[in-house]
Amino acid sequence: MKTDQAKALLKKYLDESASPGEQHVVDSFIEEQLLSNYWNRSETEKELFGKKIKQKIDRQVLGYDSVVLVPETKGKPKFQKLWFISTVAAAIVVLLLGGLYFFKTRNESVDKRYANDVQPGSNKAILTLADGRKINLDNSNTGELAKLDGISIQKAANGLLVFSVLKGADRKSAVSYSTIETPLGGQYQVNLPDGTKVWLNAGSKLKFPNRFDGLKRNVELNGEAYFEVAKDKVHAFLVNSGSQEVEVLGTHFNINSYSNEPVIKTTLLEGSVKLRNADTEKIIAPNEQAILTGNNFDVKQVDASTAIDWKNGEFRFKDEGLKSILRKLSRWYGVDFVLENRLDNLPSFSGSVSRFDQISVVLKMLEETGNIKFYINGKVITVK
Numbered sequence: 001m002k003t004d005q006a007k008a009l010l011k012k013y014l015d016e017s018a019s020p021g022e023q024h025v026v027d028s029f030i031e032e033q034l035l036s037n038y039w040n041r042s043e044t045e046k047e048l049f050g051k052k053i054k055q056k057i058d059r060q061v062l063g064y065d066s067v068v069l070v071p072e073t074k075g076k077p078k079f080q081k082l083w084f085i086s087t088v089a090a091a092i093v094v095l096l097l098g099g100l101y102f103f104k105t106r107n108e109s110v111d112k113r114y115a116n117d118v119q120p121g122s123n124k125a126i127l128t129l130a131d132g133r134k135i136n137l138d139n140s141n142t143g144e145l146a147k148l149d150g151i152s153i154q155k156a157a158n159g160l161l162v163f164s165v166l167k168g169a170d171r172k173s174a175v176s177y178s179t180i181e182t183p184l185g186g187q188y189q190v191n192l193p194d195g196t197k198v199w200l201n202a203g204s205k206l207k208f209p210n211r212f213d214g215l216k217r218n219v220e221l222n223g224e225a226y227f228e229v230a231k232d233k234v235h236a237f238l239v240n241s242g243s244q245e246v247e248v249l250g251t252h253f254n255i256n257s258y259s260n261e262p263v264i265k266t267t268l269l270e271g272s273v274k275l276r277n278a279d280t281e282k283i284i285a286p287n288e289q290a291i292l293t294g295n296n297f298d299v300k301q302v303d304a305s306t307a308i309d310w311k312n313g314e315f316r317f318k319d320e321g322l323k324s325i326l327r328k329l330s331r332w333y334g335v336d337f338v339l340e341n342r343l344d345n346l347p348s349f350s351g352s353v354s355r356f357d358q359i360s361v362v363l364k365m366l367e368e369t370g371n372i373k374f375y376i377n378g379k380v381i382t383v384k
Contacts, residue, residue: 113373113374113375113376114360114363114364114374114376115376116376116377116378117358117359117360117376118333118334118335118358118359118360118376118379118381119333119358119359120185120332120333120355120356120357120358120359121184121185121186121187121202121332121333121334121355122138122185122186122187123137123138123159123186123187123188124136124137124138124182124183124185124186124187124188125137125138125161125180125181125182125183125186125187125188125200126180126181126183127145127153127161127178127179127180128178128179128180128181129146129148129153129178130148130149130176130177130178130210131148131176133146137155137159137161137180137188138159138186140155141155142155142156142157143155147166148176148178148210149175149176149210149211150165150166150210150211151163151164151165151166151193151210151211152164152166153178159188159189160189160190160191161180161188161189161190161191162190162191163178163190163191163192163193163210164193165193165211175209175210175211175213176209176210177207177208177209177210178207178208178209178210179205179206179207179208180200180205180206181204181205181206182200182201182202182203182204182205182223183202183203183334184202184203184330184331184332184334185202185331185332185333185334186202186203187199187200187201187202187310188200190206192208192212192219192230193209193210193211193212194212194217194230194232194235194237195230196217196227196228196229196230196237197227197228198225198226198227198228199225199226199311200223200224200225201223201224201225201226201310201311201331202223202331202332202334203223203258203331204221204222204223204224204225204258205221205222205223206219206220206221206225207219207220208220212235214235215234215235215236216235216236216237216238217232217235217236217237217238218238218240219237219238219239219240220239220240220241221239221240221241221255221257222241222242222257222258222259223257223258224254224255224256224257224258224310225254225255226252226253226254226308226311227239227248227251227252227253227254227255228252229248229249229250229251229252229253230250231249231250232249232250233249233250236248236249237249237250239255241255241257241264242257242259242264242292243264243277243278243292243295244257244264244266244275244276244277244292245275245276245277246266246273246274246275247273247274247275247276248271248272248273248274249271249272250271251268251269251270251271251272251273252268252269252270252271253266253267253268253269253270253271253273254266254267254269254304254307254308254311255267256307258327258331260327261327262293263291263292263293264291264292265289265290265291265292265307266284266289266290266292267288267289267290267302267304267307267308268284268285268286268287268288268289268304269286269287269304269305269307269308270286271286272284272285273290275290275292275297277292277295277297278295279295279296280295280296280297282297282299284299286304287301287302287303287304288300288301288302288304289301289302289304289307303318306318309352310328310332310355313354313355313356314352314353314354314355315328315329315352315353315354315355315362316351316352317349317350317351317352318350319348319349319350320348320349320350321346321348321349322346322349322366322372325349325366326383329359329362332355333359334379335359335379335380335381336379336380336381337380337381337382337383338380338381338382338383339383340382340383340384341383341384346371346372347369349366349369350369351365351369353365359376359381360376363381372384
């Protein structure tokens with residue numbers, strides 16, 4: 001920035017005539033470039049620093065020399081708020097006059113790092129039928145997609161996949177299975193033959209029978225899904241996911257069982273759920289979450305709506321570690337993160353943002369709350 005531009009900016013800031021954008025330039029500079037170093041000084045150093053800076057700003061910006069008077073005490077000098085404000089304002093112009101135009105440099109850097117922005121995921125999935133046929137659901141037409149074993153498979157106008165039992169269907173034939181799988185960057189909703197509604201998150205797979213026979217309704221899940229199970233007091237609904245089995249009669253719950261997650265999380269929103277594995281059983285109530293680590297269940301109280309943020313089109317982070325957040329972003333945006341440094345000393349993150357924003361929106365939010373920077377290069381994002 002040129003000297004006359006720096007002078008004009010500071011004068012406008014000090015007499016409160018600066019535009020919101022110009023105020024943001026100075027405020028951002030104070031917060032990110034000055035305060036961290038300023039507070040590390042001793043009280044005496046702050047005072048001496050302020051005297052020199054004040055005299056320099058008077059000469060270069062205001063056009064005259066001045067004498068800086070600082071209240072003194074018998075002990076250590078008191079650092080007054082007014083003195084701090086004057087010092088900060090003076091330091092801004094000195095640094096700007098020295099060639100540090102923070103706002104311009106910062107935004108040029110951000111624009112460059114995010115030049116290859118990544119688009120969010122969308123509704124897409126592959127349906128594999130019992131006879132081996134594969135149907136790409138995101139580019140298939142609406143209407144009936146197939147008939148198989150007394151089942152009609154239809155795609156609704158909103159993209160919903162619906163399995164319906166045909167009237168007069170032969171229920172004596174062997175039960176066949178279909179699989180719906182979402183890729184990285186995909187999500188999908190399916191209505192099962194019993195009326196159960198299932199939302200699949202990115203990178204997930206659900207295997208289910210084309211009709212439910214017998215006393216139990218069994219499905220298999222890899223990844224993450226939210227279930228609204230059709231009520232049936234006679235026929236229990238069972239979800240096998242990893243090393244656990246979830247049994248319900250009719251309820252709303254979410255299961256996160258990705259293979260690259262350290263634990264399996266089952267969160268209940270409505271009704272009651274029984275969980276079991278080889279060693280134990282647990283029953284959880286609404287707003288409780290069962291965390292399976294190895295063969296042990298740990299149950300805790302949670303805000304259950306946070307567990308289905310993805311289903312509601314959001315990322316909601318509450319005291320969440322960066323590694324966990326990056327795994328979520330990797331699945332939804334279909335990207336790989338490369339870590340140049342250890343992330344162990346970073347704080348937890350809290351905040352929310354739409355899942356349908358470009359990835360740069362999420363990354364900028366993380367940058368503002370932690371000492372990290374992201375660099376996008378195609379589908380690879382470097383974390384520093």
